[in-house]
Amino acid sequence: MxxxxxxxxxxxxxxxxxxxxxxxxxxxxxxxxxxxxxxxxxxxxxxxxxxxxxxxxxxxxxxxxxxxxxxxxxxxxxxxxxxxxxxxxAASGDAGRLRLAFVSTVGYSFLPRWVREFRAQHPGVHLELLEATADVQLPALERGDLDAGLLLHSPGFAPAGFEHLRISREPLVLALPEPHPLASARSVSLPRVLAEPLVMFPRRILPSLHDAVFGLYHAAGREPQVAQEAIQMQTIVNLVSAGLGIAWVPQSVREFQRQGVVYRSPPGRAGVPQCETTLAWRGAAAGPLARFVEFARRQASAH
Structure with a gap:
């Protein structure tokens, strides 16, 4: 006893x-x-x-x-x-835990600054970060294993069934091997680009943007020649540097300066897909999540 x-x-x-x-x-x-x-x-x-x-x-x-x-x-x-x-x-959101997932592209743009500023403003909140693609994030948000996620998708394709806040929109640009003739050409010909082998992310991780890229090719009467698939943007860029093909990547990936890779914008960008980054969460935001949503809303409106 x-x-x-x-x-x-x-x-x-x-x-x-x-x-x-x-x-x-x-x-x-x-x-x-x-x-x-x-x-x-x-x-x-x-x-x-x-x-x-x-x-x-x-x-x-x-x-x-x-x-x-x-x-x-x-x-x-x-x-x-x-x-x-x-x-x-904890009740006011000034203390507790926030589990935040993010796609790799935000690591090249606003995420480092966001983490630094949010932690300075809310030192009592323990921020747990997880790099994950949308196919991993969305089920985890459904299960309650994550509080929020920063996702990439085509404009208008924010995940259904979730609260969401658009953070940014940006065009896709080309990542080219440095020795490639298009890397140093005075102008980039879109028909020439569409004939090149492609390094691409699998459709399962980013279906809306995958379909938008393929739609660009189909609209020109071409079928993409996917030479290699990779999940993370930095891996895609690394494979471009190895000469396996060219790649369409969000403009923010330009910050990833990989030796042997040149970034170029297509001419006029007519018909070239754009992408959006969205903060998504499940249900009503409370506690530290509410604080982060408020923070993200201020940041998004400021930029």
Whole structure:
């Protein structure tokens, strides 16, 4: 049979006696009389099964067990005292945990600045970051394993069934191997581009943008020659540098300066797909998530 849990009141009384080493002075500090305090310490010793104080008519001294318990008891009381403020901070969104997923493209643009500024504004929020594509993010948001996700998609294709906030829109540009003739050409011919082998992300991870790129080819009466698929944008760019083909990437990927790769904008960008980055979350935003949504809304409107 387990012993009863020690009440916080008993620990408070123990600390008062341990710090004053005098039952009378400890009772005054606790605004009580001495006999109930003596009884409370005896109760605590009975529950713990150890003697906490050596008492004589002239002195009160901590035993080894009592001395060992003093620091943990002080810490326990300090943490208990902080609980109301912690609860209020969590309820207001100023404390707690925020699990945020992101696609790799935002790492080249606004995410580093966002993380730095959000943490400075909300130091009590523990931000957990996970790099993941949409096919991983959306089921995790459904299960409640994530609080929010930064997703990439074609304009107008924000994920259904989620609350969402558009963060940015940008065009696609070409990533070309540096030795490729188009990399140094005075102008980039779109028909010439469409004839080149393509390094592409699989449709399952980004269906709307995949279909938009393929639509560009089909509108010109061509079928894309996909030479290699890769999931992460940095991997796609690395494969371009290896000469496996060209790639359509969001303009922000230009920040990824890979040796052997040149970024070019297609002529006039007529018919060239654009992409959007969206913050998505499930249900009503509360706590730290509400704080982040407010932060993201301010950032998006400012830019």
């Amino acid at each position: 387990s012993k009863p849990v020690v009440e916080l009141r008993l620990w408070r009384q123990f600390v008062a006696v341990a710090e004053t080493l005098h039952f009378g002075r400890a009772a005054v500090r606790l605004h009580m009389t001495q006999p109930p305090l003596t009884q409370a310490i005896a109760q605590l010793e009975s529950v713990l099964g150890v003697r906490l104080f050596d008492r004589t008519k002239r002195s009160v001294q901590l035993t080894d067990a009592g001395a060992a318990l003093l620091a943990p008891a002080r810490d326990l009381l300090s943490r208990a005292q902080a609980l109301p403020a912690t609860a209020r901070a």
